[in-house]
Amino acid sequence: MPAQVCRLFGIERKSLGVRPSRRARQRSGWGEKMAKGFEKHRQRREAITSLGRPLARRSGSRCELCESSGVPLAPAELPPLPEEPELEHMLFLCEPCTRELDSRKVIDALHLRVLEKTVWSSVAPVQVLAVRLLRRLAANHEAWATELLENLYLDPEIEEWAGQEA
Ligand SMILES: [Zn+2]
Numbered sequence: 001m002p003a004q005v006c007r008l009f010g011i012e013r014k015s016l017g018v019r020p021s022r023r024a025r026q027r028s029g030w031g032e033k034m035a036k037g038f039e040k041h042r043q044r045r046e047a048i049t050s051l052g053r054p055l056a057r058r059s060g061s062r063c064e065l066c067e068s069s070g071v072p073l074a075p076a077e078l079p080p081l082p083e084e085p086e087l088e089h090m091l092f093l094c095e096p097c098t099r100e101l102d103s104r105k106v107i108d109a110l111h112l113r114v115l116e117k118t119v120w121s122s123v124a125p126v127q128v129l130a131v132r133l134l135r136r137l138a139a140n141h142e143a144w145a146t147e148l149l150e151n152l153y154l155d156p157e158i159e160e161w162a163g164q165e166a
Contacts, residue, residue: 063094
């Protein structure tokens with residue numbers, strides 16, 4: 001390693017041989033990053049849970065996709081996710097519908113027959129999820145879904161959002 005002379009003090013020092021301080025190493029530490037990630041995740045979960053009540057009100061305590069009532073319902077976020085959880089990017093869903101949202105493939109086409117009705121929802125995130133699932137069903141050769149999509153008029157904003165699948 002080449003030695004350098006400090007121009008101000010005439011002290012010889014190695015240009016690259018400085019070992020970062022313990023604190024600097026801790027600052028960039030993997031463990032700390034992980035801890036921060038978990039903390040961020042926990043805060044997000046908390047914020048999502050706190051939106052459960054307004055979601056229950058909006059949905060009338062029914063699954064917003066399949067309209068099931070009297071079943072466990074939970075808030076779910078619709079990707080792409082905003083910086084902070086927002087009501088307008090969330091849905092109140094039953095377990096089977098949450099699984100459809102989280103999956104990349106159709107799980108239960110029969111359960112999703114209800115989209116014939118839901119796709120006309122005036123709640124934007126509900127309509128967006130319905131359109132995405134219908135496109136998935138159409139790709140799965142479900143003729144009814146293809147037909148429904150052909151007859152569907154979408155607001156350009158909904159169309160754009162539906163296309164932003166993560
Ligand atoms: Zn449902």
